[in-house]
Each structure stands twice: as C-alpha cells, then as structure tokens.
Amino acid sequence: MIPVTKPFLPPIEEYQPYVKDIWDRQWLTNNGPLVNELELRLKQYLDLPHILYLSSGTIALQIAIRALDLHGEIITTPFSFIATTSSILWEGCKPVFVDICPETLNIDVSKIEDAITPHTSAILATHVYGNPCDIDAIDALAQKHNLKVIYDAAHCFGTKYKGKSVYGYGDISVASFHATKLYHTIEGGAVFTSCPELLKKMAFMRNFGFNGPEEFACLGINGKNCELHAAMGLVNLKYADAILEKRRELFAYYTEMLKGLDMKQQVIQKNTQYNHAYYPIILPSEDLLVRMVEMLNAHWIFPRRYFYPSLHTLSFVDRCECENCLDISKRVLCLPLHNDLSKEELHLVIRIMLRVQNY
Ligand SMILES: Cc1ncc(COP(=O)(O)O)c(C=O)c1O
Structure with a gap:
C-alpha cells in the first residue's frame, strides 16, 4: 500500500532511553523537563524568540483567538483544513470567507478589504501546503484597519520567508506537530509570538489559567502536552x-x-x-x-x-x-x-x- 502520508518513526532505540528516564522520574506531564527541553531546542532550531508547545494545532488556534480577545468577524480562507474554520466558530466568532488566489492557493489579499466591516477583528490565513501567504500585504492591511493577524502555519515546519521561519510572522502563528506532518510529536502543536505579554497570557491559558496552585490569572483550558510526546519531538528534531x-x-x-x-x-x-x-x-x-x-x-x-x-x-x-x-x-x-x-x-x-x- 502507498498512503498519501506516513508518520516518520525514528529508530526505536533512540526513543527508549527517554521512556526509561520518564519512568524513573515519574513525571509524565504538567510542564515536565522534556517539554521544556523541546521548547528550547525548537526555539534554537527555528531561531525564534518564543514558543509554547501545546497539545494540538487546533487547541493552538483556539488559544490564539482567545489570547487576542477576538470577537465578531474573522476574515479567513475557505481553502484549509476544517480546524481553521471550526476554531473560529468554537470561540464564538464568525468566519467571513474571502476567496483564494487560484495560483498560490492562499487567501486572495486583493479581496480582503471588501470583506472588512466594523465587526471585523482579525485575519486568520493559512499558509496552504507550507506556501507563505502574501505576508507583507496582509500586514499592511491589518495595520491600516487595526486588525490582528493569526497565521495557520500547520503545514510550515521548515519553511522560511525572507530568511526567517514563517512561524515568526503575524501576531500569532500556529503550528501542528500531528503525526502526519513532516516534523511531528505524535500529537502536538505550538503558538509563536514575538510579544512577551501574549506569550505569558497563552502560557496561563494552556494550563487552565493557573497562576500558582491556588490562583487563576485568566480563563484557561487544558492545552498542555506530555513528556512522551515531547520525547518523540526531541528525537525527531535530529532528523x-x-x-x-x-x-x-x-x-x-x-x-x-x-x-x-x-x-x-x-x-x-x-x-x-x-x-x-x-x-x-x-x-x-x-x-x-x-x-x-x-x-x-x-x-x-x-x-x-x-x-x-x-x-x-x-x-x-x-x-x-x-x-x-x-x-x-x-x-x-x-x-x-x-x-x-x-x-x-x-x-x-x-x-x-x-x-x-x-x-
Ligand atoms: C491547515 C491546518 N490547520 C490546523 C490543523 C489542525 O492541527 P492538529 O491536527 O494538530 O489539531 C491542521 C491539521 O492537519 C491543518 O492542516
């Protein structure tokens, strides 16, 4: 059988020592050492200032929408995976679809302005199949109309735009590290931002909003990922x-x-x-x-x-x-x-x- 995709599996001998360490430490999840190490290694590999490793690309999209406090209408592409649209709806916002460019297959930036209304709060665009959107034009439009930008960069591991990881663009970029992606952690995702305040907010959000054992900083969700997945991410990064x-x-x-x-x-x-x-x-x-x-x-x-x-x-x-x-x-x-x-x-x-x- 020849499937459309197949998860990359590293030699099992390279994964096993991590499993042994996890057993010895008995620390399975909740901001464990391997999750921290993976975040550090990914930041170094991608040469980006901040990353939060999360349980999936979908939860990453939802956390990004929440963290930016989006409401009303979000301009988005109809040519994407279901999670791009469903996260907008799940967060109580309305997706407003703008057609795609038939050549790049990304959102057609020349049609975005016509779709902006007083209710528009953001643009959520997908870099389809790893091909960057017209980032400069989207940024210019966002500035002109005071809109936030989220990039669904689920397909983008390894893509660079103007010499920089494409995850480094937009207010927040979202990655998926699902098993079908070229780099994966079995299940997993991430948010990237250059804004330390947003990072802090999303860090609270991924852990139920906890700020210490008896205090909550904000409304949160369970967006954490675990040590076994982080271990897979660490081994796979070598490849x-x-x-x-x-x-x-x-x-x-x-x-x-x-x-x-x-x-x-x-x-x-x-x-x-x-x-x-x-x-x-x-x-x-x-x-x-x-x-x-x-x-x-x-x-x-x-x-x-x-x-x-x-x-x-x-x-x-x-x-x-x-x-x-x-x-x-x-x-x-x-x-x-x-x-x-x-x-x-x-x-x-x-x-x-x-x-x-x-x-
Ligand atoms: C464009 C796009 N966005 C979001 C997702 C969701 O990512 P995850 O499966 O990690 O939740 C995917 C997954 O394939 C995707 O292709």
Whole structure:
C-alpha cells in the first residue's frame, strides 16, 4: 500500500532511553523537563524568540483567538483544513470567507478589504501546503484597519520567508506537530509570538489559567502536552534536516516525471525557502481526478483530496461565493509524499496517472 502520508518513526532505540528516564522520574506531564527541553531546542532550531508547545494545532488556534480577545468577524480562507474554520466558530466568532488566489492557493489579499466591516477583528490565513501567504500585504492591511493577524502555519515546519521561519510572522502563528506532518510529536502543536505579554497570557491559558496552585490569572483550558510526546519531538528534531532534504528530492522527481501530465502546480511565494510538505496537483477536471483516484486506489495507492470540500460550503457556516475555491477544491489532489517513499513507488504512481490521462 502507498498512503498519501506516513508518520516518520525514528529508530526505536533512540526513543527508549527517554521512556526509561520518564519512568524513573515519574513525571509524565504538567510542564515536565522534556517539554521544556523541546521548547528550547525548537526555539534554537527555528531561531525564534518564543514558543509554547501545546497539545494540538487546533487547541493552538483556539488559544490564539482567545489570547487576542477576538470577537465578531474573522476574515479567513475557505481553502484549509476544517480546524481553521471550526476554531473560529468554537470561540464564538464568525468566519467571513474571502476567496483564494487560484495560483498560490492562499487567501486572495486583493479581496480582503471588501470583506472588512466594523465587526471585523482579525485575519486568520493559512499558509496552504507550507506556501507563505502574501505576508507583507496582509500586514499592511491589518495595520491600516487595526486588525490582528493569526497565521495557520500547520503545514510550515521548515519553511522560511525572507530568511526567517514563517512561524515568526503575524501576531500569532500556529503550528501542528500531528503525526502526519513532516516534523511531528505524535500529537502536538505550538503558538509563536514575538510579544512577551501574549506569550505569558497563552502560557496561563494552556494550563487552565493557573497562576500558582491556588490562583487563576485568566480563563484557561487544558492545552498542555506530555513528556512522551515531547520525547518523540526531541528525537525527531535530529532528523528534521534529512526529512526536509528527502522531501525536496522526491518533490523534484515527481515534477520531472510528471512533465507529460496536464496539470497545474501551486505557485510558491517569492523569497521563500519552501519545505515541500505536500505534492498537490491541480487537474483540468474533477472527472479526471475521480478516474485517477479510482485507478490509483485499485492499485492500493491512496492520494488525498485535500482540501475538499471547500469550507465555505459547510452546513454550519453562512453561505457565500468563493468561486475559485469551489473550483480548485474539486480539482486538487495531493499525491503520496513521505520519508519512506522510494523512487520505484513514486514511479508506479506516476505511470498509473499518465496511463489514466492518456486512456
Ligand atoms: C491547515 C491546518 N490547520 C490546523 C490543523 C489542525 O492541527 P492538529 O491536527 O494538530 O489539531 C491542521 C491539521 O492537519 C491543518 O492542516
């Protein structure tokens, strides 16, 4: 079987000593030493001033929305994972969808201003598949209209924009370290900010709001992560550069071998060091996509329609027009891409796709 993605697993011998130490210490969670060490190592690796390691990317989004005290309308993209929209709703705000640019697949900044109303409090944009949004234009708009900016950077481990980790932009950036991501801690996520006050607030929020054993600084939630997950993060961090390099090679190989396929690819933002997190292709029609998926599945190959359906069509959001997203989401397919994938497997995927197209 060739799945769309597969969690990276380091040699078990490297994880076991951490497990033994955890057993010896009997400290499993609640701001343990491995969580602290992971935060330190990630800050060093990413060269960023602050990070809070959390239980998931979704809780990170929710904490970010709370910490910025957002209310009313949040402008967002319909082309993302469900958690981008659901966290807005979960926090009692209203998602206002702005269509995407059909080339970068990120929110179309030229359409944001028309969507701003007196109720707008923020922009929550996703760097889709690890491709940075038009960060400079979004920042300029946010300043002009006094809006906060959260970036859903769930796909962005390893991506740099203008030489700096893309997690370093926006009022708050959010990462996911879920097992399917190129760098993972099994389950996990993080918030990044350059603002010490926001950091402090979010640190209280991730631990029920506790400020000492008998005092609460604010309303909080359980957003903590545990020692076993942090241990996986510490071991996996040693492999991050090799994983990024392997992805780059596989990505280049796909591109070379798929030259004969009638498809478009996402345009990557300028000044970007891209992490090759996914291999999305945009096919000419949904019909061709469905036929390709069926044929690949028949050979036990499982690409994924990601992101589909478009979030503005969900039954629990207000309907609106987002033509580009509606169209792209029907024609986009993420091909298998993971660290264990061999060139032979990749070749099989490519051969089948070309055969379906030429049939
Ligand atoms: C764009 C995006 N945002 C948020 C999330 C949620 O992250 P998590 O699964 O860590 O909660 C994901 C997960 O795949 C994602 O792709």
